[in-house]
Amino acid sequence: MGSAILIADDHPLYRQALHLAVSRVRPEARVVEAGTLAAAARMVEEVRSVGDGLDLILLDLKMPGAVGYSGIALLHAECPGVPILVVSSAEGAAAAGEARAFGAIGFLRKDSDLGAIEAAIAKALNGRAAPAGAPADAELAPVRETVAKLTPTELKVLLAVLDGQLNKQIAHGLGISEATVKAHMTVIMRKLDVRNRTQAALVARSLGLDLRH
The missing domain is CATH 3.40.50.2300 (Response regulator)
Structure with missing residues (x-):
């Protein structure tokens, strides 16, 4: 190999x-x-x-x-x-x-x-990290930690939701059924403890969706 x-x-x-x-x-x-x-x-x-x-x-x-x-x-x-x-x-x-x-x-x-x-x-x-940068925002740290533990498909669904896509669009883009999208969203919301737009915005911030390159 x-x-x-x-x-x-x-x-x-x-x-x-x-x-x-x-x-x-x-x-x-x-x-x-x-x-x-x-x-x-x-x-x-x-x-x-x-x-x-x-x-x-x-x-x-x-x-x-x-x-x-x-x-x-x-x-x-x-x-x-x-x-x-x-x-x-x-x-x-x-x-x-x-x-x-x-x-x-x-x-x-x-x-x-x-x-x-x-x-x-x-x-x-060699498994050694490069020099660390400034500490991450303490408010967002637990959110980032949870997002980082989502599965690849859950992350794709989450990003599509934050992008404003409907379940039908997400299903088409990922090649899965709308029922599967809904099931993933149920799991994602439970993991992230997201119940409203304010909490969803915190998740978006944790992902750096307003990052400027």
């Missing part, structure tokens, strides 16, 4: 730079790439299907299909044992701490030099 590293970023040139950094740190690893969150999830399945082990995910926060920190939450739910290193242009001192709250092992700004990127990749592959 071989090893693979996933680079998920919608900019081809930056994927190329990350590929170079990976090849210097782990030359024997197979590098797979994705330009959207959906493609990243498919690549996770593809790597599993051929029997390779996924050693690391390098993830940009701002890519098609991802909103705020939803990309981290979804990929962490899909493969909880795989370290996720966020490499992003997201602003704000709290971004690193918030990324960690959803399962990222570290956070690196895109303007970091190649040496710093290589060092962060090496640390992540």
